[in-house]
Structures are given as C-alpha cells and as structure tokens.
Amino acid sequence: xxxxxxxxxxxxxxxxxxxxxxxxxxxxxxxxxxxxxxxxxxxxxxxxxxxxxxxxxxxxxxxxxxxxxxxxxxxxxxxxxxxxxxxxxxxxxxxxxxxxxxxxxxxxxxxxxxxxxxxxxxxxxxxxxxxxxxxxxxxxxxxxxxxxxxxxxxxxxxxxxxxxxxxxxxxxxxxxxxxxxxxxxxxxxxxxxxxxxxxxxxxxxxxxxxxxxxxxxxxxxxxxxxxxxxxxxxxxxxxxxxxxxxxxxxxxxxxxxxxxxxxxxxxxxxxxxxxxxxxxxxxxxxxxxxxxxxxxxxxxxxxxxxxxxxxxxxxxxxxxxxxx
Numbered sequence: 001x002x003x004x005x006x007x008x009x010x011x012x013x014x015x016x017x018x019x020x021x022x023x024x025x026x027x028x029x030x031x032x033x034x035x036x037x038x039x040x041x042x043x044x045x046x047x048x049x050x051x052x053x054x055x056x057x058x059x060x061x062x063x064x065x066x067x068x069x070x071x072x073x074x075x076x077x078x079x080x081x082x083x084x085x086x087x088x089x090x091x092x093x094x095x096x097x098x099x100x101x102x103x104x105x106x107x108x109x110x111x112x113x114x115x116x117x118x119x120x121x122x123x124x125x126x127x128x129x130x131x132x133x134x135x136x137x138x139x140x141x142x143x144x145x146x147x148x149x150x151x152x153x154x155x156x157x158x159x160x161x162x163x164x165x166x167x168x169x170x171x172x173x174x175x176x177x178x179x180x181x182x183x184x185x186x187x188x189x190x191x192x193x194x195x196x197x198x199x200x201x202x203x204x205x206x207x208x209x210x211x212x213x214x215x216x217x218x219x220x221x222x223x224x225x226x227x228x229x230x231x232x233x234x235x236x237x238x239x240x241x242x243x244x245x246x247x248x249x250x251x252x253x254x255x256x257x258x259x260x261x262x263x264x265x266x267x268x269x270x271x272x273x274x275x276x277x278x279x280x281x282x283x284x285x286x287x288x289x290x291x292x293x294x295x296x297x298x299x300x301x302x303x304x305x306x307x308x309x310x311x312x313x314x315x316x317x318x319x320x321x322x323x324x
Contacts, residue, residue: 027297029080029098030270032072033059035301036087037094040066050092062275065304069099069272095300102295103268104156104230117248136251144242145252151238152214152281152289154274155231157224157261160184160213161191162232164240164247170256172212172284174204183212193223206283214259215280217273224261231261234292258286263293271295275305278316282308288315 034056038047051057051070060069072078080098087096121137124130150170160169171183178196185194193212202209209222216224226232235250235257242253260277263269274293281289289309309316 027081027098027295028101028268030101030272032074032078032080033099033270033272034070034072034080034084034087034096035067035099035272035299036070036096037065037067037300037304039092039094042092046092050090054087060272060276062279062301062305064279064308065275065301066094067275067301067304097299097301100271100295100297100299101268102262102271102274102293104228104263104293120249120251134251140242140253145239145254147254147256149252149288150256150258150284150286151252152258152260152277152284152286153231153235153238154260154262154277154281154289154291155226155234155293156228156263156265156267157216157218157226157231158213158235158257158259159226159229159232160224160257160259162236164244165232165235165257166191167241167244168239168250168255168257169213170258172204172214174206175210175212177201177203206280208280214261215277216261217276217280218261218264218269224259226259226261227265228263228267230263230267230292231259234290235259238290258284260289269293271299271302275301278305278309282312282314287313288317291316291318294318 047068055073056070057073058068059071062068072083084095084097087093090096118125118128119133122128122130122133147168158165158169160166166184169184173181173183176183176194176197177199178194180194180196183194183197184191186192193210197212198210200209204211208215211222214224215222236248238250239252239255239257240248240250242249258281260280262273262277278289306316
C-alpha cells in the first residue's frame with residue numbers, strides 16, 4: 001500500500017508540493033518542435049507561406065492563446081532555442097520558443113501514517129521544530145473540505161485505484177453511457193472503468209473519448225494511471241480520505257481529484273502537453289490545479305496559458321524551494 005507524507009517545513013500554502021528549479025542555457029526541449037504565437041492580423045495563407053518556407057507542419061492549435069505547435073521537417077540537429085530567438089524577430093510572429101521539457105524531482109518520500117506528517121501537525125517528531133506546520137488540526141475543526149470541489153492533479157497521473165484515494169477520485173459522469181451513475185466499478189477485487197461506459201465515443205463532446213477520471217496527455221490515452229508515483233504522492237497530500245482508518249489524511253479529506261497525466265514514467269513531459277492539461281482543466285470547469293513540476297526556463301506559451309487560467313478564475317497552485 002502506498003502512503004503519503006511531506007518533506008521539509010517550508011510550505012505554508014494549501015497544498016504541499018515538490019518543485020525542482022534549475023537554470024540552464026541549454027534547457028532540454030522536444031527536438032524539432034517550436035511553439036509560435038502569430039500576430040493577430042496574420043491570415044491563414046500568410047501563416048502557410050511562412051511554414052512552407054521553413055519546412056514546418058502544425059501539430060496542434062491553441063486557439064485560446066493564438067499559438068501553434070510546429071514541427072520542423074529536417075534531418076539536421078537544430079538548436080531550437082537559437083531558432084526560436086531568430087523567428088521571434090520575424091514581423092509575422094509575436095514569439096517563438098522551444099517546446100521545453102518539464103520534470104519532477106526523482107526522490108519521492110514514502111513515510112507511513114499520519115504522525116509522520118509533521119507538515120500537518122508538527123509536535124517535534126524526527127527532530128523538527130514543534131509548531132512549524134500548516135495548522136491542519138485547527139483548520140479541520142472548521143472544515144474538512146467539500147466533494148463539490150474538483151482539484152486537477154497535473155502530474156505523473158494518479159493511482160486512482162488506491163484505497164485511500166478511490167473515494168475522492170473525480171468521475172466524469174458526462175461519459176456515463178449506461179446511465180448507472182458511475183464510470184468506475186469494483187470487479188473481481190479491483191477498480192476498473194465501467195464496461196458499460198466504454199463505448200469509444202466522446203459522449204461529452206470535449207474532444208477526449210472516454211475520459212472517465214481525466215486524461216493521459218503524456219501518452220494520449222484515457223487512462224492517466226500513475227506509472228511513476230509522484231502524482232499519487234501529491235494527490236494523497238491534497239486529498240487522501242481522512243478519518244477512515246487507512247494510510248494518511250490529505251489536506252482536504254473531502255474533495256474530488258482529477259488525474260491529468262502530464263509527465264511520463266521518467267518524470268518528464270513537454271510544455272505543449274502542460275498547456276493541453278491546463279486547458280482541459282479550464283474546459284471542464286475545475287477551479288484548482290496542483291502543479292508540482294518545472295522546466296527552469298521562462299516560456300511565453302505557458303505564461304499565456306496561466307493568464308487564461310487567471311481570466312477564468314482558476315487557481316494554479318505551484319510550489320518553490322522544496323529542494324533547498
């Protein structure tokens with residue numbers, strides 16, 4: 001059984017996260033891919049002329065941002081950062097930048113039981129400073145959360161079958177094809193997608209087929225199951241079921257957790273996938289997202305996605321300093 005804990009007493013925010021910040025002049029990026037924002041007056045034909053000239057094709061559109069993800073058709077090893085800087089100066093383009101790789105820190109704690117979670121209640125255990133916590137006990141006297149609130153866990157996915165998480169996993173009932181009120185079922189001793197709902201149809205018309213508990217943007221499928229463990233750890237910190245005699249208690253005992261898998265089993269993903277995950281959260285009306293990843297470099301595309309989130313009233317939660 002997986003369990004969840006926190007690390008260092010430096011977070012006084014609602015959700016405890018992990019974030020590694022690195023700075024490099026050669027930040028890893030997806031080979032031969034650029035994110036380009038066109039000037040608003042550019043026509044389809046003008047864009048096509050530019051793309052034909054540089055030998056590029058469009059992989060994705062982000063109409064909310066006016067951004068396209070392009071792939072350059074070349075056999076050469078191209079310096080995408082240099083190319084992005086070059087095209088940013090083009091009169092048709094607002095900015096061009098690489099599709100940077102984002103990642104999580106690899107060291108994941110696996111401590112047991114609530115009394116180890118000194119970030120929630122610090123009584124000086126393990127040599128910590130007593131009282132250096134988020135005052136969770138006082139908060140729980142007021143509320144333990146609401147299951148009407150959905151938090152998007154944008155990470156390595158979630159072990160959505162976990163016994164301390166399953167009661168709080170968001171279920172997309174717009175994909176409930178057989179109308180039985182759920183899209184998950186307990187069959188032969190394990191939780192599975194409801195066979196009566198697996199119809200291969202985008203029932204809710206959001207562009208994702210059978211997205212029962214979220215979406216896997218890393219591998220482009222409907223099962224955002226955690227093959228790394230980091231996302232499950234974060235989901236547990238946010239919303240492991242409390243007061244149920246199992247494992248630990250999350251910050252919110254009652255909440256819904258949507259699994260948006262951005263990062264692969266090696267802990268890395270791309271900026272473009274991050275933008276897709278953010279827009280999924282916005283399109284589905286999730287008010288909060290938990291983002292425990294970084295790339296180390298400023299990206300205008302991600303900045304504009306966050307502006308869109310802010311405009312929609314969405315709270316994008318991130319953390320800093322966990323590695324220091």
